Amino acid sequence: MDNKTSYPKEKINILFLENISDKAVELFKHNGYVNIKKISGALSEDELVKQIKDVHLLGIRSKTKVTARVLDAAKKLQAIGCFCIGVNQVDLDAAMHHGVVVFNAPYSNTRSVAELIIGLSIMLIRRIPDKNKAAHEGIWRKESKGSYELRGKTLGIVGYGNIGSQVSVLSEGLGMKVLFYDVETKLPLGNAHAAKNLKDLLSQADIVSLHVPETAQTKNLINKNNIKFFKKGAILINYARGKVVDLDALAKSLQEGALSGAAIDVFPWEPEKNGDSFSVPLQGLSNVILTPHIGGSTEEAQENIGEDVSNKLFQFLEKGVTNGSHTVPAISLPPVEKGHRILHIHNNVPGVLSAINTQLSNHNINILGQYLKTNDDIGYVVLDVDRQLSKKAMELLKDVKETIKVRMLY
Numbered sequence: 001m002d003n004k005t006s007y008p009k010e011k012i013n014i015l016f017l018e019n020i021s022d023k024a025v026e027l028f029k030h031n032g033y034v035n036i037k038k039i040s041g042a043l044s045e046d047e048l049v050k051q052i053k054d055v056h057l058l059g060i061r062s063k064t065k066v067t068a069r070v071l072d073a074a075k076k077l078q079a080i081g082c083f084c085i086g087v088n089q090v091d092l093d094a095a096m097h098h099g100v101v102v103f104n105a106p107y108s109n110t111r112s113v114a115e116l117i118i119g120l121s122i123m124l125i126r127r128i129p130d131k132n133k134a135a136h137e138g139i140w141r142k143e144s145k146g147s148y149e150l151r152g153k154t155l156g157i158v159g160y161g162n163i164g165s166q167v168s169v170l171s172e173g174l175g176m177k178v179l180f181y182d183v184e185t186k187l188p189l190g191n192a193h194a195a196k197n198l199k200d201l202l203s204q205a206d207i208v209s210l211h212v213p214e215t216a217q218t219k220n221l222i223n224k225n226n227i228k229f230f231k232k233g234a235i236l237i238n239y240a241r242g243k244v245v246d247l248d249a250l251a252k253s254l255q256e257g258a259l260s261g262a263a264i265d266v267f268p269w270e271p272e273k274n275g276d277s278f279s280v281p282l283q284g285l286s287n288v289i290l291t292p293h294i295g296g297s298t299e300e301a302q303e304n305i306g307e308d309v310s311n312k313l314f315q316f317l318e319k320g321v322t323n324g325s326h327t328v329p330a331i332s333l334p335p336v337e338k339g340h341r342i343l344h345i346h347n348n349v350p351g352v353l354s355a356i357n358t359q360l361s362n363h364n365i366n367i368l369g370q371y372l373k374t375n376d377d378i379g380y381v382v383l384d385v386d387r388q389l390s391k392k393a394m395e396l397l398k399d400v401k402e403t404i405k406v407r408m409l410y
Contacts, residue, residue: 009033012317013054013076018042018061020083021306031314041273049073057313059083060090062293063272068094078407079316081309085109085296086241087326088214096327096378099345099405103312103324107162108304109296113239114166116295118174121150121207124235124261129287146260151175156205158198158221159240160186164211168192179204183217202229207237214241224249233260239295242266251281254288261287265295320382320409322373329373329380339368340390341409344381347402348374356381359396365389378404 042063082104178192195201315321369384
């Protein structure tokens, strides 16, 4: 089989933002993609609209917002690689209706975040931030008051997904008891137990760690109403999403001594680039650790993310495979040996597949293989056709009503 894509790799324009791992750049160059532009920071909507015009592939992390306006300007865009665990920075509905495939790496930084949660738990329960601050100020504070071991304490995990479940396993290794709460029924790992509800978990946990996505249901999940259910002297860790915690309510609880400590990595508003200033009500409070959204920022995690997302993009760009996509329906495909492959994305309305087949059969174009997957809004058809007639097939498919995007793969 001729592995070259119909559109030369050296002409595919790739834009990487937010200092995406060099591992990803190396992989793309190794696979023949040389026209790569890398920018260290995020871009504003206006800046991205200007940059995106001739871009075929966009790589971002969590800061860049890919809005409907950006997608309207992205006339050549085929795919977006989110080199992080989330995709809420992309308007997925707009991407779907533009036929743009969106991938991410939901598992690649799991270990990095989980390890840090354990480290933070130890630091906070031993009140290390206060002792560290005093030592830097030249004050000797050698005392055991208010310092505890993790062993025998209860960790409450809100959101028992990829990261939450791994935190569960690691914490049990330190002798902790684990309670978890999730809106979906989850199989407990080890000796973990499911809490009846969020209030039940908050009232029993010595340390509460949040691992939920940002949704309408999780916004201000920890607020002034339920923060009163926390166990006296408990610790809160949020390395999930910034809008999950009401920071004013948390600050008040810490100031009043209801909670004894907190670690926060994500905030409702975050600066666009390194060096920018930001202000939150938790700054200067005792036994509080604040970090700049670095929960998954290890060399290992960034390399893993770079490799994971890059491979998904290669599979789509070179084979039409959409496994892991958040927009176009997922299809896994075998290669075709004696034909050309065409990708057709269309609005999911009755009659489109019939129209495709009718157009091709009326012009005596033989279909060697056909694969279809739909969601509520769009359909994705992969067609393998005779090489001699593939250009004609392309033109016919563009004329099919409800077509969003057609691409000759190889």
